[in-house]
Amino acid sequence: xxxxxxxxxxxxxxxxxxxxxxxxxxxxxxxxxxxxxxxxxxxxxxxxxxxxxxxxxxxxxxxxxxxxxxxxxxxxxxxxxxxxxxxxxxxxxxxxxxxxxxxxxxxxxxxxxxxxxxxxxxxxxxxxxxxxxxx
Numbered sequence: 001x002x003x004x005x006x007x008x009x010x011x012x013x014x015x016x017x018x019x020x021x022x023x024x025x026x027x028x029x030x031x032x033x034x035x036x037x038x039x040x041x042x043x044x045x046x047x048x049x050x051x052x053x054x055x056x057x058x059x060x061x062x063x064x065x066x067x068x069x070x071x072x073x074x075x076x077x078x079x080x081x082x083x084x085x086x087x088x089x090x091x092x093x094x095x096x097x098x099x100x101x102x103x104x105x106x107x108x109x110x111x112x113x114x115x116x117x118x119x120x121x122x123x124x125x126x127x128x129x130x131x132x133x134x135x
Contacts (some may be wrong), residue, residue: 001016005132008075010044012118012125017056030056034064040127046072052085062089064096074129079107083116093121100131109133 019034035051052066062088071080082104085095098116105112114131 005130006075007128007130008043009041009126009128010040010046012120012127013041015039015040015047029058032056034066040070040072044070044072044074044127044129046070046074048083050085054089060090063087064089067101068098074109074112074131077108077133079109079112081105081107081109081112085117086119093119095119098127098129100129105133 013070014036015038016036018036020030021030021032023031031055034054034079037049040046040048048068048070050066050068052064054062054064056062066085068083068085069080070083072078073097074081081096082101084101085096085098089098096118098118100112100114100116102113111134112131113134114129116127116129119126
C-alpha cells in the first residue's frame, strides 16, 4: 500500500564543485569527473553530495550521469536518499532527470520512490520531486 503522490520543490544553492579530467585525447571528447555539494531550500531542505561523469561534446553540449546523496527534509519527513541523475549542460544551462534509487531511503524516508527534475540557468535554479513512500 502506498500513500498518494506528493510534490516538493526547492531552490538550489551551490556549496562546492571540483572537476577534473580523467581521459583526454586529441580529436576526442574530454571526459571529466565532478564532485561537490549543493544546498536545497524550500519543500526540500537538505544537502546533496554528488559525483558526476561528464563528456564535453564538440557541439557545446555536455551530457552527464551520476549519483547524489540527499540528506535532510523532504516534505514533512527527515532522512536521506540517493538519486541517480542524467542530463546535459549547455549554453542554456543544466537540465537533468532524477530517479530516486529504490531501497536508498533512510530514516523517515524509508520506502521512498519517485522522479524529479533539476533546472539550473540564468532564470531559475530549482529541484523538484514527485514521490511517494511505501507504507
